[in-house]
């Protein structure tokens with residue numbers, strides 16, 4: 001295993017108007033790790049993801065992926081570099097089928113646009129069939145095969161979340177960013193999700209970074225946890241260290257119900 005972090009964020013800051021959403025934040029995610037990013041509502045977690053995904057441009061600081069500067073990348077270059085993500089409020093094409101949702105966003109690999117179709121380029125056909133093969137493999141793994149041709153809107157919420165998760169995997173990312181993957185799931189779906197995330201790391205070697213409010217899930221699968229409050233990093237450590245950290249307890253108890261933080 002390489003000793004260099006796969007993802008490094010160094011002293012990153014970004015403000016919206018006068019609000020420092022992320023304030024001098026640093027983090028390192030080692031290859032093959034499952035890393036949690038937690039904190040009370042509005043702490044800046046999704047903003048960190050949006051900076052990594054290049055939706056937001058930090059005012060200062062650095063982000064490196066596999067040792068290479070990521071801040072010079074445009075949003076559409078992030079997936080080809082090996083970073084995929086899911087969204088807090090699922091961004092799916094609800095009237096499209098499950099299979100088509102899995103293929104959307106893979107256009108960096110399916111190069112069969114106008115010229116590909118017009119010229120019947122062998123290379124573009126090969127790319128397309130490879131991406132389709134991977135989409136089928138993801139549907140099989142996620143129990144979505146029987147819904148392949150159903151519109152996403154016809155699926156129960158838990159399965160819709162699986163579609164979004166699955167879509168992030170079709171590109172075979174090295175790092176996946178999961179934004180509240182367990183939100184809205186019932187306990188048995190959360191258990192399935194937990195097993196799935198663990199298997200992706202153990203069997204596929206995918207590095208995982210997740211933002212999540214379900215502390216049971218975070219504690220059970222994360223190797224390390226970073227805690228944010230008011231845009232700043234207030235703690236970093238193992239799940240046990242984090243659950244005993246007075247700053248973390250104070251950040252949660254000050255803002256949320258005690259049982260939420262202590263869970």
Ligand SMILES: Nc1ncnc2c1ncn2[C@@H]1O[C@H](COP(=O)(O)OP(=O)(O)OP(=O)(O)O)[C@@H](O)[C@H]1O
Pocket residue numbers: 016019021039040041042043044045046047048088
């Ligand atoms: N595009 C934006 N414009 C203005 N303010 C923003 C923008 N994006 C985020 N913010 C603000 O930045 C702060 C951090 O937001 P962010 O969504 O990153 O928090 P979070 O930790 O993900 O919260 P939650 O757990 O509730 O999702 C919040 O005060 C939010 O209102």
